[in-house]
Amino acid sequence: MNTSSTNVTVVIEYRDSFTKAVTKNVIVVVLSISINYINAGLIHTFCKHQIFYMNPRYILFIHLVVNDMIQVTLTVTLFIINYTIYKLSVSVCCTFILIALFTTENTPLNLACMAVECYVAICIPLRHVQICTVKRTLMLIGLIWATSMLSVLPDLLFTLATEPLDFFDSKVFCLRETAFPNPHMIEKRDITYIIYLVIVWVIIFYTYFRIIFTAKAASKDAKKARNTILLHGFQVLLCMTTYVGPLLKQALLQWFPKNYTDSLFATYVTIHILPRSISPIIYGVRDKTFRGYLKRYLLCGLRPQ
Numbered sequence: 001m002n003t004s005s006t007n008v009t010v011v012i013e014y015r016d017s018f019t020k021a022v023t024k025n026v027i028v029v030v031l032s033i034s035i036n037y038i039n040a041g042l043i044h045t046f047c048k049h050q051i052f053y054m055n056p057r058y059i060l061f062i063h064l065v066v067n068d069m070i071q072v073t074l075t076v077t078l079f080i081i082n083y084t085i086y087k088l089s090v091s092v093c094c095t096f097i098l099i100a101l102f103t104t105e106n107t108p109l110n111l112a113c114m115a116v117e118c119y120v121a122i123c124i125p126l127r128h129v130q131i132c133t134v135k136r137t138l139m140l141i142g143l144i145w146a147t148s149m150l151s152v153l154p155d156l157l158f159t160l161a162t163e164p165l166d167f168f169d170s171k172v173f174c175l176r177e178t179a180f181p182n183p184h185m186i187e188k189r190d191i192t193y194i195i196y197l198v199i200v201w202v203i204i205f206y207t208y209f210r211i212i213f214t215a216k217a218a219s220k221d222a223k224k225a226r227n228t229i230l231l232h233g234f235q236v237l238l239c240m241t242t243y244v245g246p247l248l249k250q251a252l253l254q255w256f257p258k259n260y261t262d263s264l265f266a267t268y269v270t271i272h273i274l275p276r277s278i279s280p281i282i283y284g285v286r287d288k289t290f291r292g293y294l295k296r297y298l299l300c301g302l303r304p305q
Contacts, residue, residue, distance in 0.1 A: 021083050024265050031273050032076040039065045039276075045290060052290075056137040057117055063141050064110045068276040071103035075272045078174055090167055093174040094159075098152060101176065105148040107275065108196070112203045113140055119207035122214050151192050155180040234278065 042065050045052070052058040078096055081088060088096075117137075121128050159167075159180050172178040177186065 025080055025083055028076050028079055028269070028273065031269075031277070032072045035072055035273070035276050036069050039069050042290065043069075054134060056132040056134060057114070057121070059134065059137045060110060060114050060117060060141070063144075064107065064114070067103050067106045067110065071100060071107070071272065072276050074100040074103070075268070079268065082174060086173065087171040088174045089169060089171050090179060091169070093172060093179045094156060094168070096174065097176050097179045098156060101152045102145070102148045104272070105151055105196070106144055108200050109144045109147060110141075112200045113144065115204055115207040119211055122211050151196075154188065155185045158182060158185055 043062060046058060046062045046065075047053070052062070074096060078100065117132050120131050124131075155176075159182065162182055176189075
């Protein structure tokens with residue numbers, strides 16, 4: 001029996017009680033609504049003011065926010081479906097899984113790009129305007145999506161080529177491993193995640209250590225810069241758990257088979273929910289430009305003067 005079928009068997013055997021299932025679903029729904037409500041305020045603020053959508057840093061940030069809203073909505077939907085409807089047709093499951101994977105893999109890549117932009121702004125500020133243009137930022141966002149698609153779409157293409165058509169009409173417990181069951185795809189996923197892990201962490205370590213040294217040498221706003229760097233670093237650390245998620249789930253299955261559903265819930269919240277709650281803190285609370293407008297939209301419903 002392969003790992004994916006083992007995972008599903010354990011989930012079926014140790015289903016949560018009704019009270020525990022309701023509690024978990026209420027928690028993720030409340031968290032997702034809270035995050036999406038704040039993010040919607042950020043998007044509204046961004047769209048209303050030219051100062052934001054002419055700035056590459058805010059463009060990358062709002063792409064991250066939109067991406068996170070889609071990701072949170074889809075993963076919470078799948079979470080609820082797996083507790084209620086329980087099984088979906090493979091064709092519908094594949095659609096949900098593909099979009100969720102695109103947006104999940106986009107987040108660390110987007111954060112790496114934001115790290116590079118921050119590095120340019122702090123370490124080589126005289127060239128920031130020439131290097132970080134709106135056009136190049138939009139091209140970079142396109143590259144982020146293309147990279148994620150190149151990582152994920154082979155799963156679909158290989159499944160279409162190897163599985164019979166009846167497979168896509170069948171119903172499964174909706175996970176990546178059940179939508180794309182070929183073991184070669186699981187091996188490909190692990191290799192891809194390791195490559196992404198190395199590349200993104202190299203970018204993060206290089207840019208943030210350079211920024212930290214520059215911030216220490218500078219006198220103005222050095223403390224705030226270091227705090228922002230620490231928050232970004234923590235966010236990246238949480239997002240990077242996406243790449244070790246499959247290995248973590250396998251380890252939890254071996255260590256705590258009877259509590260596997262609780263382990264999956266904790267893993268889900270850590271990997272998919274917590275990283276999406278940090279972006280509003282960094283830009284919605286700590287950024288003065290955003291904060292001034294966002295307070296009026298979220299608390300008073302007043303337009304900025």
